[in-house]
Amino acid sequence: MSDAGCDELVFYTAPMSRGRIVRWMLEEVGAPYRTEILGFGPPMKGAAYRAVNPLGKVPALRHGETAVTETAAICAYLADAFPQAGLAPPPGSRARGPYYRWLFFAAGPVEAAVTNRTLNVAVPDDPRLRGMVGYGSLPEVLDALEGAVTGIDYLAGGQFSAADVYVGSHLAWGMAFGTLEKRPAFEAYTARLLARPAAVRARAIDDRLLAEQGQG
Template sequence: MEVTMTLTLYSHPMSRGRMARWMLEEVGQPYEVVYLDYGTSMKAPGYLALNPMGKVPALVHDGHVVTECAAVIAYLADAFPQAGLMAPDRAAFYRWMFFGAGPFEAAVTNRALGVEVPPEKAGFVGYGGFDRVLDTLDATLSARDWLAGDGFSAADLYVGSQLGYGLVFGTLPARASFTAYWNRIKDRPARLRASALDDAALAKAKQNG
């Protein structure tokens, strides 16, 4: 008897789940999306059994649960190598995936919330300072097109998504290397498909709500 592989993404159309859906579209395997609502179905016992944090995204692949957006994306790159999204340069791949999940996200989030780290306390946080994080990414993207090797990888999808959101919503400065990098990835067919699907789901939810 043939066993069917299953991929289920738990998400919300206005969440980090958009990045995970882009990754699923890049992977090209059949999947389904279950949309949850903040404060209701995300906190329901059934979902909390999958992700006690009560947030999205979460991925279930043949009964195995993966949470945290960076982990979902890295897992899919590893689980489906035929998609070519796991960079051969593993060191660079993991370096930039965790840079995105750690220093980059923390620095941008704190800046958006108005949290300023005093210079004398910079050693207490994992990113040191907002400008240091941006300068690090800027220097890298000024020197090469992609973060982990000679082509697009899941690391570019993850870090690039965050950078793109920052440029669109004004939480990041439009440095030349940032805008050039975002322009290299924003029109990938998989990203456009994923974005259209999530936008349609959001419009439907507003219409019904």
């Protein structure tokens, strides 16, 4: 995108939210950005912020006049808006397939399966109803993800990308809070990713914000 360097990046977030994923992505991109911290409840539901995200949730990103919501979409957008950061395989390349596949696998099946498990939402045994559940079952989702991260450094053609930011964040968060089981392949993969300088910087920023809010 030719205007990537011209329009201000504004990042709407709360320090204990999915915004931590976008913060990491922004630190990987390396472009200047301004952070708007929003409190949960009324601050996120006001008319001004709903003009950015009608759902009144964080994270969200404004790039000039363009507003982007949904964490996976923000990560994908930033990778394409700032190609110089090298956070997405070139369009049309073979690596673009696994890049899209695992980025949206985490946004779809992983997110849905983990949320249902956490909320004790049981999938009925009736095969006719089970067919409506796109992810199948949580064990199937985790097995597929384990296969994806086993024996590789990164998900898309051996190069770190936005897919690793998003998938790695889900795995790290889930294992830390007990919503995903710890598996050696998951631990090895996330340990490598979380040691990246941009990931370390992002965590430090949000942890400091939490401490300032008295939540740390």
